[in-house]
Structure formats: structure tokens, C-alpha cells
Amino acid sequence: MLSVIKKTGNEKNSMFPDFPSLFDDVLTRDLFGMPSRRLLNTNTIPSVNVKETDEAFELEMAAPGMDKKDFKIELQQDRLIISAEREISNEEKDEKNRFSRKEFSYESFSRSFNISENIVDTNAISANYKNGILNIIVPKKEKSSLNNVKRIEIS
Helix, strand or coil: CCCCCCCCCCHHHCCCCCHHHHHHHHHHECCCCCECHHHHCCCCCCCEEEEECCCEEEEEEECCCCCHHHEEEEEECCEEEEEEEEEEEEEEECCCCCEEEEEEEEEEEEEEEECCCCCECHHHCEEEEECCEEEEEEEECCHHHHCCCCCCCCC
């Protein structure tokens, strides 16, 4: 939270000259003067761009700062589930090897998509992660297998 205050030159006469900046500090700083992690980091679920071509569905998810080992992609029945989790730890020690500050955080998300085994080839799904973007290719079945009509005889 930032405040813009116009100084008029009468601040010395004010009973509470630093009140707005003090109030801002209370909301944006923690006990040790570090920016509050609660306000700076928010866990969000990444948006997914889905593009359909004649051959496949292409999913593109922006997840910067992650590593490919952080992701898990699973196929459960008719659901494609994309999840990720990571733990970040940062510590500073003094010359006596005592902690002067230690921070850690945990981030996770999960997205799921309904897919039909009648339309997509679940055995050929592929994924890669590069430059903060997770790309998943879900190939469609061949058109000939989609158009197979099976006639049922009535007895």
C-alpha cells in the first residue's frame, strides 16, 4: 500500500505528522521491517490457454519459477489433472552460525480437465516445460476411428 501525501510545510505543527506513513508500514511490513509475505505472495491458480487444432488439443500454462520436477500430470478416468507444488526456503545466519532470519513458503495448485477417451488418444499425451511455460499436447484419435459406426442388429 502506498500513500501520496502533499507536504504543505506545516508538518512540524501537526500533532501526527507521520501517521499516514506509520499506518502504511503497519499494513505492509512485518515485525522486523521486511515486506510482509502475506501481502506480496498470493497463491493463484495459473490460467490455461487451450487451443484446438485438427490433430490435437494444446494446453499452455504459465507457471514461472517452477521446475519441471515440481509438476505432476495424471490421467484418472476421463480427467487430465495438472498439479504442482514447491517449497522455497531462505535463511540468513550470523557469524556464530545462528539464524538471523529464516523464511519459507509453500506453493501449490491443481487444475483438472474433462477429456473423453472416445475423442483423444490418451496413450499419446505429451508434455514439456520450458522458460516458465508448461505445454501439454493431447492428440485426437484418427478421424477414421471416430467415424466408425457399429450397427446393432435387432433380434
